[in-house]
Structures are given as structure tokens and as C-alpha cells.
Amino acid sequence: MIKGVMFDFSGTLFRIESAAQWLRAVTAKAALDVPEGELEACVSRLEEFGAQPGGVPPRTVPPHLRALWLERDLTAERHRAAFTALAREAELPAADLAEALYERSQVSGAWLPYPDTEETLRALRRRGIPVAVVSNIGWDMRPVFRDHGIDSLVDAYFLSFERGVKKPDPRIFQMACDKLAVAPGDALMVGDEPDADTGAATLGCRVHLVDPLPVDQRPGALAEVLQLL
Template structure:
């Protein structure tokens, strides 16, 4: 294999919990909620799908369905979709919804999976090109830099920068071209079978991992090294 493409959320990194997310924003903005209310609000925000990188909505509101379907095609659509969902949950200040959205883009809100650095470093040492292909509405490069992983990534292909979202094969094609790799010699690693599976249309091999908390998935990326050996 000549190159490996990775998804971001649920593959190389995991977003913080909804409770941690809400707690951080309340502290940053000087708001407080009694613990029972904070816990209930965090659960409601998670169920609503308001945390980007977290679970999808338990029930998608009809008025947001169209926006949700194209949310990763631009920064504006992404913010509108997620703040629209979080606004379904009452909070003490209307400004908290945008603050919550801003928080999820902070490097501190993300944790790399335990084996991410090891795998990325090993690929670099073997001369295997690495790309990150993500459906996202913001620039995730600072997250990689803050966690010391940017040095192992050769190219980033982000949906909002191209106006196209996975599973459209055009995103994977851009990544393969940037790496100078024949798609038939590329592995796509992701957690979403529908979105990441789109790479198969180009002839890429696709390998899936489970989107689990970091403490429950210590070594799911290691088999990638066997795929490129």
C-alpha cells in the first residue's frame, strides 16, 4: 500500500463527553447550574445531537432535516445545524449555544485514541503517505498540532473546504491525488460505514473501527500496520 487515509472523529480522535462540554462552557462564560440541572441538560443536549462529534440526534426535527443532510458542506451550514439542535434544549443564556459550538472546536475538547500516535509514527517511518479525510465544518489542523500529531499527516481534505461531503468519492480522490497515490493502493480507515465506505468506489480498501470512548478502544488502529506491510 502507498498511503492510508483516516477519518477524524471516532477514528483518530474522540470528542469529550456532553457533560464535560457543557461544564467547560458554563465555567468559561461565568454561568452556573445546580448539578442535577447540569446533568439533565447535558443528557438532553446529547440526545438532541447538539454535540458535534457526539451521537447523532435521537429524533431529527423535521425543520432541520434538510440542513442536517448537507451540514458538512460549509462552515455556515455546520454551525447552523448543530446550534439549531442544541437550541432545542433550554439553557440559562441564549449566548451559550454559540459558545458550546465554539468549545467543540478547541483542541482541549478532543483526545487522540491511545494508539493514534504510534500508528501514525510507524506509517511515517515506513514511508507511507497519510491523509485525513473528514466530514467537518471547521479547520481541525490545530487539533492535530496541539496533540503533536500534525507532523505525521501529509494532507488534509476537509468537506467544508471543498463543498463536498463523504461518501462522495471526489473527496477521497482529492486526497489520493495530493498523496500521489493510486487509489487501488490506498486504505481508508473510518468509523462510519456509509460515509467512509465511499472510498471503495475508487478502488480503495476500507477498514472500519468502532466509535468508542478512548478508554474502551486502546488498540483498534494497530491492524492498519498489518494492512500496509
């Protein structure tokens, strides 16, 4: 019987804006007049290097950045350094845009909840089932939950950069289970990254994976969680 649920953040409960929207928002704020073709080419390069936090994973990580990339979620400093470095590899229209892009990735307006995020969390709250967010991340996304009006539906947050441990290490899942006061065998982990989120199964937690599609392409995957209870 499921007595507590852990959710991933990016690609599970929320999804960041597209890379094109991300870059356009930053160039517009900087009042840069960038030709359309150049913008589109830069978007492709940003996606190639996976330079958008919460966006598509990199297809290419330059050798000199691989070690930093692997450790990006352990501290806020490494996270910023990794993603700004990858952005610079994408030959941005202006050199200082790497920092601006990183800052944009932490703005609540850049993130949208999936259509069934709130209703799923509210249904769990009505059933008395506690909820934790367990995320590999390098910044505090609690304001995103607050600004979208659903922070009150989350009982605890376990963020890798705060805990110094990241998924799939079972320790971070155990921390969440302890906080929720549920045994791992009575917990469910819902996420979108098989390599990371299935680490909860090591403890005996059930795991349910969703597809990290754009928000408008995934209307009801989280509602399926309620059928597992």
C-alpha cells in the same frame, strides 16, 4: 499492496470530550451556577438532538432542521447554524450558551487522540507511507493536530467544507489519492462511519472501520491498521 492511508478525524484519530464535560466546561467559563440535576437533564437533551460536533449522532432531528442537518458539512456557515440550532432545541440553561458550546467544540483541549493514534501515524511515516485526513467537517481542525504534536505526521487534509463535497462522494477520496500520488487500489481508508467511509470502496480503495468509542475504551484499534499493510 497499501501505498497510502486515509483517516477520518472524529471517532477515528480523535474523540471529543463527553457531552457532560463539554457542557460543564462552558457553564463554568460563563460562571453559571446550574443545579446538578438540571445539568444532567440538559446533557441528555443535547445527546438526544446530537448537538455536540463529534459527539453521539442525533436520535431526533426536528423537521425544520433536517435539510440544514443533511448539508451541515458542506460549508462552515451551515455547520455552525446546524449545531447551534440543535443546541438551542435542548433548552439550555442560558440562551447564549449555544454559541459558546459550538466554540468549545473547536478547542484543542476538548479533543483527545486515541492511545494508538500517534504511534500508528509514526509507524506509517517510518515505512514511507503517506497519510491524508479525509473528514466530513465544517471547521478547520488542523490546529488540533498541531496542538497535540502530530500535525507533522499528516501529509494532507481533505475537509468537506473546504472542498464542497463530502463522504461518501468518491470525489473527495479521489482528491486525497491524487495528492498522495497513489492509485485508489493501493489506498486504505480508515474510518468509523460505514455510510460515509465505505464510499472509498467505490473507487477500489480498501476500507477498515473502527468503533468510535470513548478514548479510554479503545486502546488499540488503530494499531490493527499496520497489520493490513
